Amino acid sequence: MTIDPGDFRRVLGHFPTGVTVVTGAGEDGPAGMAIGSFASVSLDPPLVMFCPGKDSGTWHAIRETGSFCANILGDDQKDVCGIFAMPSDDRFAGIDWTTDATGSPVLPGCVGHIDCDIHAILDGGDHDIVIGLVRSLAVTGGQGPLLFFQGGYGRFEGL
Numbered sequence: 021m022t023i024d025p026g027d028f029r030r031v032l033g034h035f036p037t038g039v040t041v042v043t044g045a046g047e048d049g050p051a052g053m054a055i056g057s058f059a060s061v062s063l064d065p066p067l068v069m070f071c072p073g074k075d076s077g078t079w080h081a082i083r084e085t086g087s088f089c090a091n092i093l094g095d096d097q098k099d100v101c102g103i104f105a106m107p108s109d110d111r112f113a114g115i116d117w118t119t120d121a122t123g124s125p126v127l128p129g130c131v132g133h134i135d136c137d138i139h140a141i142l143d144g145g146d147h148d149i150v151i152g153l154v155r156s157l158a159v160t161g162g163q164g165p166l167l168f169f170q171g172g173y174g175r176f177e178g179l
């Protein structure tokens with residue numbers, strides 16, 4: 021059975037996600053991209069995952085470093101998501117980033133971050149499935165998470 025790409029996008033677009041910016045810092049400077057495919061995997065050992073496109077230049081730069089940091093965006097950081105989803109010569113211009121255990125950029129103003137070593141890279145079709153072993157993690161902001169749904173942004177409201 022063939023799945024129509026338009027149907028795939030439309031139906032999967034009905035599943036909401038949070039938004040992270042996954043970063044790494046190599047010899048060529050910091051790299052980062054908006055990622056909605058971030059998820060937790062395992063508590064023992066502590067593993068998380070995300071799926072970058074195989075042809076993403078940013079993913080190749082992060083992969084070289086052997087580590088990554090997933091920065092959880094808050095509902096006041098739609099602009100940050102835009103910066104890290106659009107082509108740019110320097111997505112980190114004007115961003116005062118810090119580091120945690122791995123040296124990967126920790127972005128200011130986020131809900132929190134999960135700092136990881138790359139544990140495994142699995143084949144996921146036109147994407148890679150990246151498993152991260154958590155080295156350090158923290159909640160650093162009090163705001164709610166930025167949500168992405170059917171191509172638009174929103175915020176969480178408890179029922």
Ligand SMILES: Cc1cc2nc3c(=O)[nH]c(=O)nc-3n(C[C@H](O)[C@H](O)[C@H](O)COP(=O)(O)O)c2cc1C
Nearest residue numbers: 053054055056057071072073076077078105106168
């Ligand atoms: C909300 C949101 C979620 C995204 N999630 C992913 C994702 O999970 N995997 C991916 O490869 N790209 C994802 N992207 C697209 C990348 O952020 C975008 O293609 C970015 O430009 C890739 O960086 P590069 O072109 O420097 O490689 C997402 C974009 C947005 C706006």
